[in-house]
Amino acid sequence: MKTITQQKPLEEILESIARDTSVFIVGCGTCATLCRTGGVEEVAVMAEKLRDAGKIVTGTAVPPTGCDEVTGEMGRALRDPLAGADVVLVMSCAFGVQTAASQLKKPVAPALDTLFMGKEGPAGRYSEICMQCGQCVLSATGGICPVTVCHKGLLNGPCGGTNEGMCEVGSGRECAWTLIYGRLQAQGRLDAMRKYQAPKSYNATLRPGMIDLTHSREEAAKQ
Amino acid sequence: MSRFKEALDSDKFVVTCEIGPPKGVNLDKMRHHVELVKDHVDGINVTDNQSSVLRYPSLGGALIVKEMGGEPILQMTCRDRNRIALQADLFFAYSRGVTNVLCLTGDAVVVGDHKDAKGVFDLDSVQLLDTIHTISEGTDLAGNPLDGTPRFCKGAIVTPEARPLEPQLIKFEKKIEAGAEFIQTQAIYDLDNFRNFMDYARQFNVKILAGIVLLTSAGMAKFMNARVPGIFVPQSLIEELEGAPKGKALETGIRIAARMIRSIKEEKIADGVHVMAIGKEEVVPRILDLAGINSG
Numbered sequence A: 001m002k003t004i005t006q007q008k009p010l011e012e013i014l015e016s017i018a019r020d021t022s023v024f025i026v027g028c029g030t031c032a033t034l035c036r037t038g039g040v041e042e043v044a045v046m047a048e049k050l051r052d053a054g055k056i057v058t059g060t061a062v063p064p065t066g067c068d069e070v071t072g073e074m075g076r077a078l079r080d081p082l083a084g085a086d087v088v089l090v091m092s093c094a095f096g097v098q099t100a101a102s103q104l105k106k107p108v109a110p111a112l113d114t115l116f117m118g119k120e121g122p123a124g125r126y127s128e129i130c131m132q133c134g135q136c137v138l139s140a141t142g143g144i145c146p147v148t149v150c151h152k153g154l155l156n157g158p159c160g161g162t163n164e165g166m167c168e169v170g171s172g173r174e175c176a177w178t179l180i181y182g183r184l185q186a187q188g189r190l191d192a193m194r195k196y197q198a199p200k201s202y203n204a205t206l207r208p209g210m211i212d213l214t215h216s217r218e219e220a221a222k223q
Numbered sequence B: 001m002s003r004f005k006e007a008l009d010s011d012k013f014v015v016t017c018e019i020g021p022p023k024g025v026n027l028d029k030m031r032h033h034v035e036l037v038k039d040h041v042d043g044i045n046v047t048d049n050q051s052s053v054l055r056y057p058s059l060g061g062a063l064i065v066k067e068m069g070g071e072p073i074l075q076m077t078c079r080d081r082n083r084i085a086l087q088a089d090l091f092f093a094y095s096r097g098v099t100n101v102l103c104l105t106g107d108a109v110v111v112g113d114h115k116d117a118k119g120v121f122d123l124d125s126v127q128l129l130d131t132i133h134t135i136s137e138g139t140d141l142a143g144n145p146l147d148g149t150p151r152f153c154k155g156a157i158v159t160p161e162a163r164p165l166e167p168q169l170i171k172f173e174k175k176i177e178a179g180a181e182f183i184q185t186q187a188i189y190d191l192d193n194f195r196n197f198m199d200y201a202r203q204f205n206v207k208i209l210a211g212i213v214l215l216t217s218a219g220m221a222k223f224m225n226a227r228v229p230g231i232f233v234p235q236s237l238i239e240e241l242e243g244a245p246k247g248k249a250l251e252t253g254i255r256i257a258a259r260m261i262r263s264i265k266e267e268k269i270a271d272g273v274h275v276m277a278i279g280k281e282e283v284v285p286r287i288l289d290l291a292g293i294n295s296g
């Protein structure tokens, strides 16, 4: 699993740092490196583009994991180039951006859009298979998530837009319910699909999600 | 009991049609269409922001049908409202005499004209049917008692030409279990395929109205075959439309629709028909006339 990111258009990045003359760039050695959006190479290319656009790049860094506390340590190590920067441009997922914002004590701007938690498929393709709904229904659906993989999050079977196994939204997306049907049929468990699924709780996890894992579920419920 | 429900419960061949509200507030054309069809059909569906394109609301359209003495069938999708808004709209509909509801999932937002909108889909069509059942038992979805209980005649849709068909049929059966009293089908053009579907569907205690979408040209037929999931227009009909004299394709489409309705009625293939003359509602009375359907 990785956090899938995509670089914002350069104009949008420049617009977001329009008031700043000097920039420090932070990448990420994990997900953003694997997505080729915030590794050493991409950070270097970005530094070049910013210079071309008339910015002063005071320094760059690619911490092993952009979302970790380590960014704070890095901040101490790179105190001077950081101090000289008006803004920190973060080339990691939004976790990394928020970590940088809280630990580096500097204005930050994201260079990437965070798309989803993705599972890697063949040849650098990623797909979203879970959106952490807090009330997992996979036992009824052959281990394929209808909440995420069905564009509409339908729980009781396909809509009328399904077309030869593809979803009505197009763009090469498969119909989750054709997949679920195929899986359950192969397992001889179509009865799971025939069963009525009541409306889901969309507040199973109160948003924003927060949990204290030092207590068990039962203890937490008592409190 | 609604007039439409009475028709469903009788032995008569039930005829419904569909009107689409305008984009904006000029209701003249919609009123005109209602005026033309209201005395020829047992119910008039009012579409709900069809194809995810913003329109005057289906509930507003249904009230106008009612005011004009027609029998509205309120189309309700799960796309734009959560369970609170859906239940509230059902209360409102009932309080104003709109008591027939067609429950739909709704198209994806991205196929419509407000592509950045948030799709809701808090409920799905089966759950919406079940919700209507729940409120007509006197409680809301959260289990709270209602002050005044609404009752509806509820229906759903099925796509007999869906590929693959089996998952669609499982959902169809769930809709019936959730209380669907009538089913309006997606457009059908191949009566042999439809007969096969009906051989299966007859086992269920539900009234089935065959969807008849008026073909206005060979191009439209080809477009639907290529682009609209779950619609199959046989080559013979496409050729018939292509063979129409210049400017007469619509007339041929009218005759095809009338011929199909006549066959469905005379051969008792289904319990009725649902005529969709998208944008050409004014020809509906003529289609019905040619099909030998008596008014009312």
Ligand code: SF4
Pocket: A129, A130, A131, A132, A133, A134, A135, A136, A137, A138, A145, A146, A147, A148
């Ligand atoms: S139902 Fe889907 S979104 Fe919810 S936890 Fe399970 S896999 Fe994730």
Ligand code: SF4
Pocket: A149, A150, A151, A152, A153, A154, A157, A158, A159, A160, A161, A162, A163, A166, A167, A168, A169, A174, A175, A176, A177, A178
């Ligand atoms: S086509 Fe399939 S995946 Fe797409 S919205 Fe409909 S049921 Fe869901």
